Amino acid sequence: xxxxxxxxxxxxxxxxxADTGRRNFLKASVAASGGLLIGFRFPGVSAxxxxxxxxxxxxxxxxxIGSDERVTVIVNHSEMGQGVYTSLPMLLAEELDADWTKVxxxxxxxxxxxxxxxxxxxxxxxxxSVWSGLEQFRQAGAAARAMLIAAAxxxxxxxxxxxxxxxxxxxxxxxxxxxxxxxAAAAAKLPPPEHVQLKDPKTFxxxxxxxxRLDTPEKLNGKAEFGIDVKLPGMxxxxxxxxxxxxxxxxxxxxxxxxxxxGVRKIxxxxxxxxxxxxxxxxxxxxxxxxxxxWDEGSMQNFxxxxxxxxxxxxAKTPGTSVRKDGDADGALESAxxxxxxxxxxxxxSHLMMEPLNCTVDLRADSCEVWTGSQFQTIDxxxxxxxxxxxxxxxxxxxxxxxGGFGRRANPQSDFVVEAVHVAKAAGTPVKVIWTREDDMxxxxxxxxxxxxxxxxxxxxxxxxxxRSRLVGQSIMAGTLFAAMMMKGKEYDPASVEGVDDLPYAxxxxxxxxxxxxxxxxxxxxxxxxxxxxxxAVECFVDELAALAxxxxxxxxxxxxxxxxxHLGVLDLAAQKAGWDKPLPKGMGRGIxxxxxxxxxxxxxxxxxxxDGQVRVHRMVCAIDCGEYVNPxxxxxxxxxxxxxxxxxxxxxxxxxxxxRLQQTNFNTFPVMRMDECPKIETHIVNNQEKSGGxxxxxxxxxxxxxxxxxxxxxxxxxxxxxxxxxEAV
Amino acid sequence: xIGFSVNGKRVDLDVxxxxxxxxxxxxxxxxxxxxxxxxxxxxGACTVHINGEAVRSCxxxxxxxEGKSITTIEGLSPDLSHPLQRAWLEEDVxxxxxxxxxQLMSAAVLxxxxxxxxxxxxxxxxxxxxxxxxxxxxxxxxxxxxxxMVAKGGAR
Numbered sequence: 001x002x003x004x005x006x007x008x009x010x011x012x013x014x015x016x017x018a019d020t021g022r023r024n025f026l027k028a029s030v031a032a033s034g035g036l037l038i039g040f041r042f043p044g045v046s047a048x049x050x051x052x053x054x055x056x057x058x059x060x061x062x063x064x065i066g067s068d069e070r071v072t073v074i075v076n077h078s079e080m081g082q083g084v085y086t087s088l089p090m091l092l093a094e095e096l097d098a099d100w101t102k103v104x105x106x107x108x109x110x111x112x113x114x115x116x117x118x119x120x121x122x123x124x125x126x127x128x129s130v131w132s133g134l135e136q137f138r139q140a141g142a143a144a145r146a147m148l149i150a151a152a153x154x155x156x157x158x159x160x161x162x163x164x165x166x167x168x169x170x171x172x173x174x175x176x177x178x179x180x181x182x183x184a185a186a187a188a189k190l191p192p193p194e195h196v197q198l199k200d201p202k203t204f205x206x207x208x209x210x211x212x213r214l215d216t217p218e219k220l221n222g223k224a225e226f227g228i229d230v231k232l233p234g235m236x237x238x239x240x241x242x243x244x245x246x247x248x249x250x251x252x253x254x255x256x257x258x259x260x261x262x263g264v265r266k267i268x269x270x271x272x273x274x275x276x277x278x279x280x281x282x283x284x285x286x287x288x289x290x291x292x293x294x295w296d297e298g299s300m301q302n303f304x305x306x307x308x309x310x311x312x313x314x315x316a317k318t319p320g321t322s323v324r325k326d327g328d329a330d331g332a333l334e335s336a337x338x339x340x341x342x343x344x345x346x347x348x349x350s351h352l353m354m355e356p357l358n359c360t361v362d363l364r365a366d367s368c369e370v371w372t373g374s375q376f377q378t379i380d381x382x383x384x385x386x387x388x389x390x391x392x393x394x395x396x397x398x399x400x401x402x403x404g405g406f407g408r409r410a411n412p413q414s415d416f417v418v419e420a421v422h423v424a425k426a427a428g429t430p431v432k433v434i435w436t437r438e439d440d441m442x443x444x445x446x447x448x449x450x451x452x453x454x455x456x457x458x459x460x461x462x463x464x465x466x467x468r469s470r471l472v473g474q475s476i477m478a479g480t481l482f483a484a485m486m487m488k489g490k491e492y493d494p495a496s497v498e499g500v501d502d503l504p505y506a507x508x509x510x511x512x513x514x515x516x517x518x519x520x521x522x523x524x525x526x527x528x529x530x531x532x533x534x535x536x537a538v539e540c541f542v543d544e545l546a547a548l549a550x551x552x553x554x555x556x557x558x559x560x561x562x563x564x565x566x567h568l569g570v571l572d573l574a575a576q577k578a579g580w581d582k583p584l585p586k587g588m589g590r591g592i593x594x595x596x597x598x599x600x601x602x603x604x605x606x607x608x609x610x611x612d613g614q615v616r617v618h619r620m621v622c623a624i625d626c627g628e629y630v631n632p633x634x635x636x637x638x639x640x641x642x643x644x645x646x647x648x649x650x651x652x653x654x655x656x657x658x659x660x661r662l663q664q665t666n667f668n669t670f671p672v673m674r675m676d677e678c679p680k681i682e683t684h685i686v687n688n689q690e691k692s693g694g695x696x697x698x699x700x701x702x703x704x705x706x707x708x709x710x711x712x713x714x715x716x717x718x719x720x721x722x723x724x725x726x727x728e729a730v
Numbered sequence: 731x732i733g734f735s736v737n738g739k740r741v742d743l744d745v746x747x748x749x750x751x752x753x754x755x756x757x758x759x760x761x762x763x764x765x766x767x768x769x770x771x772x773x774g775a776c777t778v779h780i781n782g783e784a785v786r787s788c789x790x791x792x793x794x795x796e797g798k799s800i801t802t803i804e805g806l807s808p809d810l811s812h813p814l815q816r817a818w819l820e821e822d823v824x825x826x827x828x829x830x831x832x833q834l835m836s837a838a839v840l841x842x843x844x845x846x847x848x849x850x851x852x853x854x855x856x857x858x859x860x861x862x863x864x865x866x867x868x869x870x871x872x873x874x875x876x877x878x879m880v881a882k883g884g885a886r
Contacts, residue, residue, distance in 0.1 A: 081825030081863045212822050219827030220815045222763015222803040226828060229762035237757075262746065281766075282746075282753040354767050354775060354828040354862045403765070403828030404862050437768045633822055637868070641825055644864030667772035667860060676853035678866040 057184035059147050059192055061113045062140035063092055064106075069168060069181035071098045073137075074106050076114035076122060077129040078375050079215060080405035081641070082696040083634035084129045086213040088137050090630055091130075094206045095141030095199060098180070099168030105214055107399040110377045110392075121378035125410050125525065127598035127694020130630055134692055142196035144187075151187040152178045201628075201689075210633030215401070227400045230360040230371040232430040236265055238423045239284040239434060241291050242273040245660035246444060247298040247520050250274060258287040267291070268426040272419035277427050281434050300520050300660040308519060309345060309451065312472040316343065316453035320470050320513035321492045323501050327509035329455075332466035336457025339466075340548050344454070344537040345721045348655040349447035350670060351526050355403020356440040359420035362430040363388055368395040372417060373402030375410035383414035387421040406645075407525040411445060412480040438665045446655060447526035448474040448517075452500070452537035456507075462549030464507045464560060469500050469537070472515040474523045492516065495525065499534030499597060499701065504567050505542065505560035521657075527645055528700035531597040535701030536650075536708070536722065539593035543709045544718065553709060554580050554592050566625050567594050569686055570603035573623035577684050578605035587611065588618070589714025593705035599693025600626035601686075604643065604706035606679075610714050613726040617647060617679040617707055625686035626693040635695050636683040642699020643681055648673040650704035654723050734795040736761065737805025747793035751785075752776045754792045755802060763803035763831045767860070774859030777832035778802050784839040786858075803831035806838060814838055817876035825863035833859045837873050846877050 055067040064072045073089035085105040093103045108114040114122050117132045145165055152170035153160040155178065163172045169179045201207070218224040243250070253274050255267040263283030267276050274293055278284035333339055359372040361384070368388045374380045377397050385392040397417075402409055409416075420433040435443065450473035457466040475493035477486040487493055492514040494501070500512050526532060546556035554575050561567045571594045584590060587609050594603040607619040622639050629635055652671040656663045664670040708719035717729035733742040736759060743758055750769075755761050755778065764787060767775030771786035778787045779801040780794065806812050810819065814837050824830045833856070840847055840855035847855070852873055861869070 079826075081827070083825070212819070213824070215827065216819055216822060216824055217810055219824040219830050220803075220810055220818050220834065221806070222761065222831050224827050225762070226765075228766065229756075231760065231762070280749075280753060280757045282749045282757075352862060354765070354773065354826065354860070356766070401828075402826060404826045406862075434766075437770075637822070637825060637865070640867055641864035644866065645862070666770055667768050668770065672860045672862055673864070673866075674858075674860060675856040675866050675869070678864075681867050 055185040076108040078124040080402035091137035092141035097165035127697040131692040146193040227373040235430040239288040248295040254292040258290040261287040270422040312451040320515040324512040329468040329509040329511035332509035337460040339457035341455040351406040351408035353404030357416040357435040360432040361424035363424040406527040444522035445524035448523040468511040498530040528697040531701040535595040536704040539705030570623040574603035578621035591709030593702040600698040604702035606706035608710040627690035639699040646700040646703025752787035777835040813876040813879040817872040821872040823868040
């Protein structure tokens with residue numbers, strides 16, 4: 001059920017099984033460890049790895065135990081803030097009975113054995129790292145533990161079944177104890193077990209506890225290495241002049257001035273634009289700004305988002321491709337006692353990671369190394385290899401820490417990697433391409449703008465009887481190599497309609513239709529993908545239906561969710577913790593929203609005030625049900641962070657184009673919520689044993705509708721367009 | 731040549747005086763804990779101290795550092811012992827971590843000037859530091875916690 005709603009590519013299942021099936025996985029050899037230790041540039045890791053080689057125990061691809069007692073968990077997902085360098089090691093360490101104080105992490109190199117178990121390639125996205133790694137990492141830990149026990153039993157000449165493990169050691173009887181470090185060399189010579197027994201969850205020591213993150217210390221002293229921090233001997237830095245309009249082509253460039261500027265080594269045309277390669281970033285940037293490039297502006301030179309949205313509005317008046325049809329929504333609307341229609345609009349959005357895009361490449365005649373914060377290792381490596389003219393095996397991609405990802409670093413074309421390889425070809429030395437903030441914002445691959453035209457009706461008793469949603473917007477999947485997989489058998493992009501197609505409310509007549517807009521603005525998944533706009537439209541419209549029916553918006557939802565216990569669970573939890581029925585001071589209002597996304601259920605109750613047209617969010621009460629969970633501390637952090645991410649978009653963010661040119665350039669014109677604007681946020685986690693869902697994205701979708709609905713409660717005015725502007729409220 | 735001290739160490743550099751201090755710190759001095767986020771003093775990721783004052787190094791020309799004493803995140807403490815670093819650990823503040831150097835450097839000035847900051851003081855001092863991951867509630871708690879540590883003694 002969870003898998004069905006995930007919006008990331010599902011590809012080549014048979015290959016996945018071949019690559020990560022349990023047999024192969026357990027067979028991963030000790031010998032492989034040598035290859036895995038090369039090239040990591042994380043502080044401390046290389047030194048540690050070099051010391052431990054020789055007596056290192058690496059029972060499978062995911063763990064290495066040194067004679068120094070260190071347990072290094074190799075993590076096949078990227079750390080972009082969501083906590084995978086802690087939650088995935090926790091899973092392994094739990095089954096291993098490791099001493100948590102000795103556990104560290106290391107990013108996996110690119111290798112099929114590190115492919116995502118569900119998606120068949122190495123990647124991070126879809127809020128899927130923990131649920132997809134649950135079995136994998138626990139198995140890996142349990143297999144290692146069994147081999148360590150076998151090694152100890154051999155030494156003591158006892159039956160393995162009489163041994164037990166505790167905090168990084170095997171024990172037997174009352175006085176025999178051997179630590180894992182002591183056993184590493186012996187265990188490395190043993191065959192991996194055929195079967196392993198996983199722990200009874202009741203005995204968990206780590207899983208389910210708010211364990212502190214392993215990556216925090218190095219993020220407090222400047223030591224954590226992000227892509228932008230990579231430094232190689234002889235490395236140059238490049239800044240690229242990219243087209244000012246999507247689809248524009250470089251006609252010619254005049255580098256007379258730039259060429260003579262200090263530190264400039266080379267200026268070259270590459271497919272992405274004109275690259276200025278210099279000794280330092282600042283020299284490259286200043287020279288790049290001094291270039292005079294003539295562009296053939298192409299077909300987008302008159303592109304204007306306000307005209308585009310007008311076109312979307314017209315298109316929504318006609319029936320679209322059928323996505324869902326229960327009963328007869330049009331007929332039920334005709335006979336409804338009361339009906340209402342509303343059009344909701346959301347703009348293009350930038351991912352706006354704090355760390356602007358960058359990529360470092362060391363290209364040699366017969367090999368290539370790439371350092372970047374990637375969410376798409378398999379694809380980035382393959383695309384880099386194509387440009388380098390090498391087989392993918394000759395390209396190694398080192399995943400650094402990501403200074404935020406939010407989907408942008410999972411680019412189907414590997415745009416920021418491919419251009420860096422082109423620059424490296426021209427540079428003839430190792431080179432780092434850095435995007436300025438302005439480059440990053442103008443670089444495309446946005447959350448697509450969307451329009452939802454919704455009509456609904458209630459009967460004389462106030463029961464919802466009809467709902468018809470029509471969506472207009474660009475497809476994220478169309479034109480990518482994922483289109484065939486994601487859109488298989490469908491004439492619409494599921495990532496466009498997720499969150500409306502599974503409308504959970506018990507309304508007898510529901511129609512959902514989709515119009516795919518063709519616009520030459522590159523679009524991509526942004527944290528919570530389709531849910532980032534569908535939850536806004538759906539949850540605002542449910543609120544409008546409640547008002548039409550003269551009912552309390554919380555109770556109206558409750559009545560329609562009687563067959564959806566987990567929706568109801570988070571809805572009730574948020575309402576109860578927020579004190580839904582407690583009166584608020586005049587000028588304030590409380591709004592509610594509930595949504596299912598990425599296998600998890602989320603609800604928000606939000607309090608706002610509106611003063612002289614200024615909206616202030618005071619309190620967000622979040623309830624989250626992500627099933628069986630691993631680290632509630634991280635879940636709370638992701639839920640809070642998701643709420644702030646969603647609130648930032650709702651309150652402030654919009655990308656607009658005039659004459660083909662992006663009007664926003666930096667944080668001053670595309671704001672992010674700041675400390676003084678941040679509300680009090682409470683997170684309440686449902687504790688159950690349901691199937692694990694995601695946590696990186698589910699916190700986002702409810703933020704916008706809960707704020708908008710709170711504004712209605714405070715002012716009687718509806719918000720139908722984001723970002724929220726009271727002057728546009730109706 | 732431009733001379734100044736960084737984290738207590740004297741440096742003399744042959745560098746274009748208009749180069750932003752940020753890039754000199756990151757590239758010439760290889761102190762990469764100080765981050766680039768916006769280049770226009772909007773996000774605070776590049777915050778360092780010049781003679782104890784919080785400065786957005788992305789817009790400060792390196793000439794401004796002449797003869798001064800610069801502290802970067804690498805110089806906040808040698809061993810994560812600064813009360814803010816300890817509080818950040820206890821509250822498990824960072825997510826992606828990219829902005830946290832700047833957050834800590836801004837908070838360090840706040841805590842020195844106002845050892846018992848109110849929420850309003852925190853709003854005022856920290857509003858120039860953006861966190862895209864949304865760690866603000868934890869940053870706020872950590873600053874209060876660090877203030878308590880200082881008040882109880884046991885920390886400088």
